[in-house]
Amino acid sequence: MDGEELTEQETALYDRQIRVWGADAQRRLSKAHILVYGLKGTVAEFCKNIVLAGVGSLTLVDDREVSEEALSANFLIPPDENVYAGKTLAELSCDSLKDFNPMVRVSVEKGDLSSFNVEFFSKFDVVVVSCSSLATKKLVNEKCRKLPKRVAFYTVDCKDSCGEIFVDLQVHRYSKKKNDETVECELQYSSFEEAISVPWRTLPRKTSKVYFAMRVLERFEEAEGRKPGEVSIEDLSGVLKLKKELFVSMNESHIPDSLLERLVTNAREFPPVCAIIGGILGQEVIKAISGKGDPLKNFFFFDATDGKGIIEDI
Amino acid sequence: MTNSTVQPSRSRDLDKLLLRPGNLVGPTFEPGLGLREDLKEYVKVLVVGAGGLGCELLKDLALSGFRELEVIDMDRIEVSNLNRQFLFRLEDVGKPKAEVAAKRVMERVSGVNIVPHFGRIEDKELDFYSKFSIIALGLDSIEARSYINAVACSFLEYDSDDNPQEETVKPMVDGGTEGFKGHARVIMPGTTPCFECTIWLFPPQVKFPLCTLAETPRTAAHCIEYAHLIKWDEVHSGKAFDPDDPEHMKWVYNEAVKRAELFGIPGVTYSLTQGVVKNIIPAIASTNAIISAACTLETLKIASGCSKTLSNYLTLPVKPRNFDGLRELCVAFLKYNGAEGLHTKVTEFVKDKDCLVCGPGVLVELETSVTLEKFISLLEEHPKLQLLKASISHRGKNLYMQAPPVLEEMTRSNLSLALFDLMGKISKDVVHATGTIIESDKKTSCLRKLLVVFKGADGVADMDTAGGA
Numbered sequence: 001m002d003g004e005e006l007t008e009q010e011t012a013l014y015d016r017q018i019r020v021w022g023a024d025a026q027r028r029l030s031k032a033h034i035l036v037y038g039l040k041g042t043v044a045e046f047c048k049n050i051v052l053a054g055v056g057s058l059t060l061v062d063d064r065e066v067s068e069e070a071l072s073a074n075f076l077i078p079p080d081e082n083v084y085a086g087k088t089l090a091e092l093s094c095d096s097l098k099d100f101n102p103m104v105r106v107s108v109e110k111g112d113l114s115s116f117n118v119e120f121f122s123k124f125d126v127v128v129v130s131c132s133s134l135a136t137k138k139l140v141n142e143k144c145r146k147l148p149k150r151v152a153f154y155t156v157d158c159k160d161s162c163g164e165i166f167v168d169l170q171v172h173r174y175s176k177k178k179n180d181e182t183v184e185c186e187l188q189y190s191s192f193e194e195a196i197s198v199p200w201r202t203l204p205r206k207t208s209k210v211y212f213a214m215r216v217l218e219r220f221e222e223a224e225g226r227k228p229g230e231v232s233i234e235d236l237s238g239v240l241k242l243k244k245e246l247f248v249s250m251n252e253s254h255i256p257d258s259l260l261e262r263l264v265t266n267a268r269e270f271p272p273v274c275a276i277i278g279g280i281l282g283q284e285v286i287k288a289i290s291g292k293g294d295p296l297k298n299f300f301f302f303d304a305t306d307g308k309g310i311i312e313d314i
Numbered sequence: 315m316t317n318s319t320v321q322p323s324r325s326r327d328l329d330k331l332l333l334r335p336g337n338l339v340g341p342t343f344e345p346g347l348g349l350r351e352d353l354k355e356y357v358k359v360l361v362v363g364a365g366g367l368g369c370e371l372l373k374d375l376a377l378s379g380f381r382e383l384e385v386i387d388m389d390r391i392e393v394s395n396l397n398r399q400f401l402f403r404l405e406d407v408g409k410p411k412a413e414v415a416a417k418r419v420m421e422r423v424s425g426v427n428i429v430p431h432f433g434r435i436e437d438k439e440l441d442f443y444s445k446f447s448i449i450a451l452g453l454d455s456i457e458a459r460s461y462i463n464a465v466a467c468s469f470l471e472y473d474s475d476d477n478p479q480e481e482t483v484k485p486m487v488d489g490g491t492e493g494f495k496g497h498a499r500v501i502m503p504g505t506t507p508c509f510e511c512t513i514w515l516f517p518p519q520v521k522f523p524l525c526t527l528a529e530t531p532r533t534a535a536h537c538i539e540y541a542h543l544i545k546w547d548e549v550h551s552g553k554a555f556d557p558d559d560p561e562h563m564k565w566v567y568n569e570a571v572k573r574a575e576l577f578g579i580p581g582v583t584y585s586l587t588q589g590v591v592k593n594i595i596p597a598i599a600s601t602n603a604i605i606s607a608a609c610t611l612e613t614l615k616i617a618s619g620c621s622k623t624l625s626n627y628l629t630l631p632v633k634p635r636n637f638d639g640l641r642e643l644c645v646a647f648l649k650y651n652g653a654e655g656l657h658t659k660v661t662e663f664v665k666d667k668d669c670l671v672c673g674p675g676v677l678v679e680l681e682t683s684v685t686l687e688k689f690i691s692l693l694e695e696h697p698k699l700q701l702l703k704a705s706i707s708h709r710g711k712n713l714y715m716q717a718p719p720v721l722e723e724m725t726r727s728n729l730s731l732a733l734f735d736l737m738g739k740i741s742k743d744v745v746h747a748t749g750t751i752i753e754s755d756k757k758t759s760c761l762r763k764l765l766v767v768f769k770g771a772d773g774v775a776d777m778d779t780a781g782g783a
Binding site: 019049078079 | 374421422423599
């Protein structure tokens with residue numbers, strides 16, 4: 001795993017995927033270090049996918065204890081109370097993930113993500129943040145950007161049957177095959193803060209409504225001092241009021257109240273949506289590490305009610 | 315065939331991942347609330363395949379609230395499965411996939427019951443399949459899909475207005491993946507095209523002409539197949555080639571290298587040799603995860619639209635859209651390509667009304683005097699069927715079974731009886747025949763629905779009053 005060549009064990013285990021992306025990409029994966037924060041169903045799915053893919057290491061941060069919500073959508077948490085009592089989501093997930101691929105170093109880091117310093121993030125190649133406040137997302141993204149090496153930054157959140165992925169690869173250079181030729185490509189990404197600062201009135205009308213809904217909820221949580229995801233039906237009127245204020249410069253309200261109502265009433269994740277979003281995120285991280293394939297730029301939204309997956313470049 | 319939905323624009327990229335057009339099932343689907351409590355108990359789902367897709371499907375269905383699942387797979391676990399079939403560990407290698415998968419999911423999700431079946435889909439009787447509300451497919455071959463499709467469609471019956479009878483519709487959700495690519499589709503027998511109706515969608519299976527292999531190879535694969543299909547028999551006459559024997563594989567590899575050198579063809583590697591000989595499909599976890607989840611969403615939508623009728627059948631709100639007299643249908647055919655960032659196409663397909671599989675059945679007209687034995691031999695020559703060594707069943711009753719020996723002996727006496735009598739003296743009805751067909755020099759198991767019509771029958775008793783058989 002640390003040497004240059006893949007071991008015989010790795011070649012046997014990864015045979016089917018090496019046939020997809022090549023031994024070179026597999027080697028790069030085996031040297032990659034991933035940090036993940038916020039272990040709900042979607043992130044659990046993502047972790048499963050990249051552990052199976054054979055990354056070098058995966059570090060989990062989530063000091064929360066098991067809840068009924070966690071049991072209903074996170075496949076990594078065993079349902080037996082005797083087993084899970086007293087352990088955090090990160091610890092339990094770590095145990096399960098190690099089973100999926102003993103060749104990946106899976107570990108737990110305790111603490112508040114927003115308090116970790118820039119040096120901490122320098123250990124990683126990819127950082128994935130979920131279940132976080134607006135402030136934390138911006139802060140972690142900035143710390144990643146301060147480092148001399150490129151640290152890919154992602155946010156991912158699912159509520160009800162909607163999901164959102166944000167991608168920041170800073171400057172991403174990769175090559176791809178086009179009509180038998182190899183073409184060199186370069187993409188420039190904005191930070192999370194830059195992206196969400198783009199005034200809404202300048203965004204095209206067809207921009208996914210889920211984007212706006214997520215931003216409204218983020219602002220609401222920030223304004224009310226709530227923990228991420230800590231909204232319920234009682235807050236609906238407050239949320240709708242905030243929505244009106246945020247859209248005040250626009251002639252029409254771009255998002256239906258019903259969408260916000262869904263996301264506020266049922267902040268829980270929906271398992272098949274977790275698997276879709278977790279799968280897509282897994283794929284994106286593999287692309288970023290291996291340098292193969294067109295990465296997503298820069299937001300992805302999914303809503304199971306209409307079955308649409310939309311990529312927005314904001 | 316497919317409509318591109320990519321509209322490039324200067325300021326943004328908009329791709330759409332369309333899962334379904336929405337007119338396949340009524341607007342009763344309520345995502346996010348999981349499966350309705352009452353449905354959890356009696357919607358039985360069969361997952362066919364416990365591999366890359368099957369493992370993900372079982373997990374997703376269980377987490378989504380389905381309580382009664384069964385899974386069938388004939389394979390045992392191998393090391394190369396472990397990169398994506400996450401329910402299996404290194405110490406499970408050699409064990410039956412279905413059994414280990416069922417066990418692991420039940421350990422993680424409380425309240426779900428999963429019955430595993432280690433065996434071939436062709437070895438199960440029709441009766442086995444009839445109890446499932448929905449069949450979810452995680453298969454890796456066209457033949458297997460074809461077989462299950464024939465099974466599901468065999469239950470389908472039409473009323474006198476040529477509409478599918480709702481309680482005989484057994485929907486399938488079919489997923490398939492290869493590398494970064496995948497598809498998910500829904501088949502509603504009688505309404506959407508079935509698998510056979512759209513079999514032309516699949517790219518032609520690669521089969522090299524013998525003369526290319528023997529005389530004029532151009533690619534590494536040609537050299538490999540020459541060694542595998544031609545040279546092996548020349549040197550090892552009689553001894554069967556075993557793709558799982560590393561010595562055999564090495565022999566083929568060495569011969570392929572020799573041939574490649576002779577013709578100056580680059581690219582023969584041991585890995586490619588294995589891939590060509592074993593027809594290995596490259597596979598990764600994330601594609602399987604996405605496609606299975608898409609299939610699960612489809613399964614939920616179908617199940618949510620169900621209502622329980624008095625007779626305990628699940629009725630599906632299938633509403634075919636009539637368009638210029640043709641039955642047209644939007645198939646939710648999701649195509650996903652993770653590598654190119656290009657997702658989705660939803661395509662409209664039309665059901666083939668002459669389809670042998672999902673139509674009302676291949677018409678066979680007989681005199682009332684024809685014996686069962688004569689009937690079975692007629693099937694061999696029937697131009698649309700050419701079905702060899704057929705076993706026949708009618709309304710769940712085995713009329714004659716070619717195997718196993720016990721059943722053969724029990725049903726042998728029926729052979730000399732008139733089919734008309736065996737079927738209860740009704741003028742026409744559906745009969746199921748399972749046998750072998752020969753396709754491209756290969757023998758495959760085949761199930762066919764037959765509409766047997768007796769000439770000169772009284773016409774007093776007909777299908778509707780035939781009574782349960």
